[in-house]
Amino acid sequence: MLTGSCHCGQVRWTLETRPTSVTACNCTICRRYGALWAYGYVGQDIQTEGETRTYQRSDSGDIRFHFCPECGCVTHYVACIADENGRNRTAVNVRMSDMGAISELPIRRFDGRDSFSALSSDGRSVKDMWF
Numbered sequence: 001m002l003t004g005s006c007h008c009g010q011v012r013w014t015l016e017t018r019p020t021s022v023t024a025c026n027c028t029i030c031r032r033y034g035a036l037w038a039y040g041y042v043g044q045d046i047q048t049e050g051e052t053r054t055y056q057r058s059d060s061g062d063i064r065f066h067f068c069p070e071c072g073c074v075t076h077y078v079a080c081i082a083d084e085n086g087r088n089r090t091a092v093n094v095r096m097s098d099m100g101a102i103s104e105l106p107i108r109r110f111d112g113r114d115s116f117s118a119l120s121s122d123g124r125s126v127k128d129m130w131f
Contacts, residue, residue, distance in 0.1 A: 001014060001015065001016055001017075001018065002014070002015040002018055002019065002038070002092075002094070002097055002101055002102070003015075003097060003098075004075065004092060004093065004094065004095075004096030004097035005075075005096055006050075006067075006068035006070075006071050006073035006075055006096060007068070007071040007073050008068060008070045008071040010050045010051070010068050010069075010070050010071070011048070011049070011050035011051070011052055011066070011067075011068045011073070011075045012048070012049045012050055012075075013046060013047065013048045013049070013075055013076055013092045013096070014046070014047045014048075015038055015040055015045065015046055015092055016040075016045040016046070016047075017040065017045050019038035019039070019094070019102075019105060020105070020106075021105055021106045021107065021108045022036040022037060022038050022094050022102070022105050022106075022107055022108065022126060023036065023037045023038075023039075023091075023107070023108045023109075023110050024036055024037075024107050024108070024109055024110070024129075025037065025110045025111075025112040026109075026110070026111060026112055026113045027112030027113050028057075028113065029057060029065065030112060031113075033065070033074045033093070034095065035074055035093040035095060036093065036094045036095055036107065036126060036129065037077075037091035037092070037093065037094070038091065038092050038094050039089065039090070039091050040089075040090055040091075040092070041087040041088060041089060041090055042078050042087075042088045042090040043088075044087060046076070046090045046092060048066070048075070048076060050068070051069065052066040052067060052068065052069065052075065053066070053067055053068075053069045054066050054067075055067070056080070061080065062079060062080055062081065063077045063078065063079050063080060064077060064078050064080060065077045066078065073093075073096060074093055075092065075093055075096055076090060076091060076092045076093060077090065077091050078090050094126070099126075099127075099130055102126045103125065103126050103127040103130070104125055104126070104127065105125055105126050106121065106123075106124075106125050107121075107122075107124050107125060107126060107128075107129065108121070109121070109122065
């Protein structure tokens with residue numbers, strides 16, 4: 001299990017299955033947030049607590065980014081449309097968790113800006129992003 005919270009502690013999440021990697025995306029919003037994402041499904045293996053505000057991109061708004069209205073930390077996102085099994089894909093921002101719990105996880109790079117595809121690994125892990 002992995003847990004995380006915003007800076008003030010008002011918004012918290014739990015990921016019941018430990019991720020095997022995290023994703024860094026270079027799309028116009030993720031690069032601004034600086035998030036590292038781990039994935040699951042809301043109400044299934046990801047639980048969230050606390051009141052959030054949301055932001056949905058106007059150009060391709062298929063996900064809602066959730067952030068703490070008090071301290072502003074981006075904690076997770078939720079897909080607006082359920083998949084064929086009725087589940088909403090969710091990602092939690094692992095930068096909200098304890099460094100020791102995630103430092104060795106490899107980073108998958110995703111090109112959300114141009115090709116919308118996975119990029120080759122450069123061998124970095126989370127500890128390389130936190131210096």
